[in-house]
Amino acid sequence: MQALQLKQYGGLDYAAFAELPRPTPGPGELLVRVHAVGLNPIDNLIPKGDFKPILKTRLPATLGSDLAGVVVAVGSGVTRFTVGDAVYASIFDTxxxxxxxxxxxxxxxxALKPANLDFVQAASIPMVGLTAWQAMHERMQLKPGQKVFIPAGSGGIGTFAIQLAxxxxxxxxxxxxxxxxxxVRGLGADDIIDYKKQPFEDVLRDYDAVLGTVRGDGLEKALHIVKPGSRVVSLVGPPDAAFARAxxxxxVLKLVFGLLSRKIIGLARRRGASYAFHFVRPDGGQLAQIAALIEAGTIRPVIDSVFPFLEAKQALAYLAQGRARGKVVVQLPVS
Known part of the structure; x- marks a missing residue:
């Protein structure tokens, strides 16, 4: 089979297609014929080596985190799926x-693929869906009537997170x-700030929660719009000591992450807010709940573009430009 493999850290220049044996599923595993792969910003950061201290990646490694496809074999002990099932998943951090x-x-x-989505649409969901779900349900404990700030609303995570909120x-x-x-208005956003015309921190006030999705000083600026008791959850860092412990x-890494996050934690405390770094984890049970929302029409995928499999590196390069409206997906030829 063909796979896009990273040979060494240093960026996509060190990634190339390779011919590999078809894998065999072990106990508790599925072998999936991949129909489509949803790309995420972290798929560009891993090849650079940005996550070497966090992820135990063994090189050469096949890139990519999200997928949708059909089960073609199951390992011993598998009870929830059978050959022929259409599924979707995030295999990030595996x-x-x-x-x-x-x-x-x-x-x-x-989880079973949402019945009303094709494979390309389904592949766009797993990581952004799980990230938003875990951040809002577990970290923020977001409640009706509260206000949440989700910057970069037209991006991959933003388009999903707005709908879930x-x-x-x-x-x-x-x-x-x-x-x-x-x-973003069509997705349900209430207070929309055109960042080319005015700073959001000059307009928004009294927010209960912030989802940090943008690198740079946006998180510090967001602390100006929160009220006491608010929860700031960052997906882009800095990682904190609690994350290292978990x-x-x-x-050494606990100390390093503690130092890296000390400033933002201190700034948050001065506003009476809490800060946490969130690292998404795969969870088929949560994907099943997300699938139910999608099938009910509550949430819909937003896809910017679809690239053929052999142009996966070009797709990653396009995603890295940060201009996508929604998700970028790679589609595989399936006979």
Missing amino acids: PHGSLAEFAIVPEQAA KHLGARVGTTTSTANVEL RGMNV
Whole structure:
């Protein structure tokens, strides 16, 4: 089978297609014929080596985190899926990658594909869906009537998170460019700031929660719009000591992450807010709940573009430009 493999750290220049044996599923695993792969910003950061201290990646490694496809074999002990099932999953933070003709998927990471989506649409969902779900349900404990700020509302995570927040009954503030105002309004955003015209921190006030999705100083600026008791959850860092402890990291990394996050934690405390770094985890049970929302029409995928499999590197390069409206997906030829 063909797979896009990273040979060494240093960026996509060190990634190339390779011919590999078709894998065999072990106990509790599925072998999935991949029909489509949803790309995420972290798929560009991993090849650079940005996550070497966090992820135990063994090189050469197949790139890619999200997928949708059909189960073609199951390992011993699998009870929830059978050959022929259409599934979707995130296999991020596992030893496996999705940019391949076949992928190993842990049973607990998979869910049946939403019946009303095709494979391309379904592949766009897993990581952004799980990230938003875990951040809002577990970290923020978002409640009806609360206000949540989700910057970059037209991006991959933003387009999903806005819809989920509205489902949870929250009022949503977001930022976007002039060209994407109607897109985010159609997704349910209430307070829309055109970042090309005015700073969001000059307009928005009294927010209960912030979802940090943009690198740079946006998180610090967002602290100006929160009220006491608010929760700031960052997807882009800095990682904190609690994250290091949860992953069983050594004392040096706990210290390093504690130092990296000290400033933002201190700034948040001065506003009476809490700060947490969130690292998404695969969860098929949550994907099943997300699928129910999608099938009910509560949430819909937003896709910017679809690239053929052999142009996966070009797709990653396009995603890295940061201009996508929604998700970028790679589609594989399936006979």
